Amino acid sequence: xxxxxxxxxxxxxxxxxxxxxxxxxxxxxxxxxxxxxxxxxxxxxxxxxxxxxxxxxxxxxxxxxxxxxxxxxxxxxxxxxxxxxxxxxxxxxxxxxxxxxxxxxxxxxxxxxxxxxxxxxxxxxxxxxxxxxxxxxxxxxxxxxxxxxxxxxxxxxxxxxxxxxxxxxxxxxxxxxxxxxxxxxxxxxxxxxxxxxxxxxxxxxxxxxxxxxxxxxxxxxxxxxxxxxxxxxxxxxxxxxxxxxxxxxxxxxxxxxxxxxxxxxxxxxxxxxxxxxxxxxxxxxxxxxxxxxxxxxxxxxxxxxxxxxxxxxxxxxxxxxxxxxxxxxxxxxxxxxxxxxxxxxxxxxxxxxxxxxxxxxxxxxxxxxxxxxxxxxxxxxxxxxxxxxxxxxxxxxxxxxxxxxxxxxxxxxxxxxxxxxxxxxxxxxxxxxxxxxxxxxxxxxxxxxxxxxxxxxxxxxxxxxxxxxxxxxxxxxxxxxxxxxxxxxxxxxx
Numbered sequence: 009x010x011x012x013x014x015x016x017x018x019x020x021x022x023x024x025x026x027x028x029x030x031x032x033x034x035x036x037x038x039x040x041x042x043x044x045x046x047x048x049x050x051x052x053x054x055x056x057x058x059x060x061x062x063x064x065x066x067x068x069x070x071x072x073x074x075x076x077x078x079x080x081x082x083x084x085x086x087x088x089x090x091x092x093x094x095x096x097x098x099x100x101x102x103x104x105x106x107x108x109x110x111x112x113x114x115x116x117x118x119x120x121x122x123x124x125x126x127x128x129x130x131x132x133x134x135x136x137x138x139x140x141x142x143x144x145x146x147x148x149x150x151x152x153x154x155x156x157x158x159x160x161x162x163x164x165x166x167x168x169x170x171x172x173x174x175x176x177x178x179x180x181x182x183x184x185x186x187x188x189x190x191x192x193x194x195x196x197x198x199x200x201x202x203x204x205x206x207x208x209x210x211x212x213x214x215x216x217x218x219x220x221x222x223x224x225x226x227x228x229x230x231x232x233x234x235x236x237x238x239x240x241x242x243x244x245x246x247x248x249x250x251x252x253x254x255x256x257x258x259x260x261x262x263x264x265x266x267x268x269x270x271x272x273x274x275x276x277x278x279x280x281x282x283x284x285x286x287x288x289x290x291x292x293x294x295x296x297x298x299x300x301x302x303x304x305x306x307x308x309x310x311x312x313x314x315x316x317x318x319x320x321x322x323x324x325x326x327x328x329x330x331x332x333x334x335x336x337x338x339x340x341x342x343x344x345x346x347x348x349x350x351x352x353x354x355x356x357x358x359x360x361x362x363x364x365x366x367x368x369x370x371x372x373x374x375x376x377x378x379x380x381x382x383x384x385x386x387x388x389x390x391x392x393x394x395x396x397x398x399x400x401x402x403x404x405x406x407x408x409x410x411x412x413x414x415x416x417x418x419x420x421x422x423x424x425x426x427x428x429x430x431x432x433x434x435x436x437x438x439x440x441x442x443x444x445x446x447x448x449x450x451x452x453x454x455x456x457x458x459x460x461x462x463x464x465x466x467x468x469x470x471x472x473x474x475x476x477x478x479x480x481x482x483x484x485x486x487x488x489x490x491x492x493x494x495x496x497x498x499x500x501x502x
Contacts, residue, residue: 018087021219054084069116074229089148094206152176170362180355184307188274190314200226235263255485281414282320349376400429430496441470
C-alpha cells in the first residue's frame with residue numbers, strides 16, 4: 009500500500025483481519041456481529057454501484073441511522089474519491105433542502121424510509137440493495153488535504169455552514185479519542201454512543217476511530233434516549249467505552265440509573281460541573297473524561313483520568329499534535345480570560361467552509377483558528393467560560409452561563425436549564441434562567457434563585473427564572489441559546 013493510498017480514510021478503517029469483529033449491530037431485533045470482511049464486501053458493493061455515477065470530488069449525501077450500512081456508505085464514497093455529506097434523519101424538508109442545495113448534492117445514500125424525503129431534491133440510492141458482486145474496488149490515491157467529508161455545523165450561533173475536511177481528519181482524531189478513553193484499544197474494549205453518526209461526535213469520535221483502531225463499535229441508535237435501553241445495550245454487547253453527550257448523562261442521572269462494567273466514559277459538547285462528575289463516579293463507576301472541539305476542528309483538548317487528575321470546570325489539556333491557547337484581541341496568548349484558539353495546521357482542522365470564503369477568512373486570526381469560545385488557561389489546562397455571544401455582562405461583571413447552569417443542575421428537581429443575558433437598562437444585562445422541571449415538581453422561581461445565591465455567587469444568581477416544558481435544542485443535544493436570547497430580548501422593556 010503506497011503512502012498516498014494509506015491516507016485514504018477508508019483504508020485506515022478497513023485494513024484489519026477479515027475475521028475480526030468491526031460492528032456489533034443491535035439496531036434491529038437481534039444481535040448481528042459484522043466482521044471487517046463483511047464490511048469490506050458491503051463497502052465494495054456500494055462503490056461498484058456508484059463508481060459510474062459520480063466523479064472525483066462529487067458531494068454525496070448519507071442519510072442513514074446507526075447501522076453497518078451507514079459505515080459502509082461513507083467508506084465507499086471515500087474509497088472512490090467522493091465527498092460524503094452526513095445528514096441527520098431528524099432534519100425536516102427545508103433543512104435537508106438547504107444542505108443539498110448548498111453542497112450541490114445530486115445523489116443521497118439512504119434506506120427505504122428515507123428515500124421519499126428527497127423527492128424533487130436528489131436521487132436516492134437504497135444502500136441495502138446495492139450489494140453488486142464483482143472484484144474489489146481499488147482505493148483512490150489521496151493525501152491528507154484531499155477533500156473527503158463535508159459536515160454541517162449544528163447552527164447554534166447562525167446558519168449552518170459546511171465544514172470541508174480532508175482525509176487527515178480521521179488520523180487527527182485518533183490521539184484525542186485514545187486519551188479520552190484512557191488508552192482506547194485494550195483487549196476487551198467495545199465502543200458505543202447514543203449520539204447519531206451524522207454528527208461529527210458520533211462519526212469521528214466513535215465510529216471511524218473505533219474501526220481504525222480495530223475496536224468493535226456497537227450500532228444502536230435510539231430514536232429517543234431511554235435510560236433503561238441504554239443499560240440493556242451496555243449489558244448485551246459488553247460495552248466498555250461510551251461517548252455520552254451531556255444531555256444523555258443528565259437523563260441517566262434523572263432516571264437514577266446505574267451502569268456497571270464500564271472502563272471509560274467520554275463527554276463533549278458542553279461542560280459538566282463538579283456535581284455531575286461526582287454522580288458519574290458513583291453511578292457509572294468511572295471518572296468522566298471531558299473533551300473539547302468543534303465541527304471545524306474537533307477533539308483538540310481532552311481530560312484523561314488515567315494520566316492526570318480531572319479538574320471540574322476544566323476541559324483538559326491540548327491533545328498531542330494540537331496547539332490550543334487562550335488568546336487576547338491581538339492574537340497573543342494570555343493568562344487572562346480570552347478566546348480559545350487553535351493554531352493553523354492542526355490535523356483535524358477543516359480545509360474551509362464550503363462556498364463561504366468570507367466566513368472562512370473571518371474564522372482565522374493570523375496563525376490561529378478562532379473558536380468563538382471564551383476560556384482561561386491555568387498551566388496546561390483550559391477552563392471553559394462560554395460562547396463569546398453567551399457571556400453575560402451584568403453590573404460590570406462578566407458571567408459565564410455554564411457555571412450557573414451547572415449549579416442549577418445540582419438541584420434534584422431540575423431536568424435541564426439554559427442561562428442567557430436579558431437586556432436591562434440599569435445593569436446592561438441580567439441573568440435569566442430557563443428551566444425544565446421534573447414531572448410533578450413544585451419548585452418555585454424564588455427557591456431556585458436562593459439556591460444559586462447560597463451555592464454559587466450572590467452577584468450572578470438568575471434574577472429571573474422561567475419554567476418551560478422543553479428547551480430549544482440542536483439535533484446534537486445542545487441548548488440553542490440564541491433562541492433563548494431572542495426570547496429574552498422580546499421580554500425586555502424598550
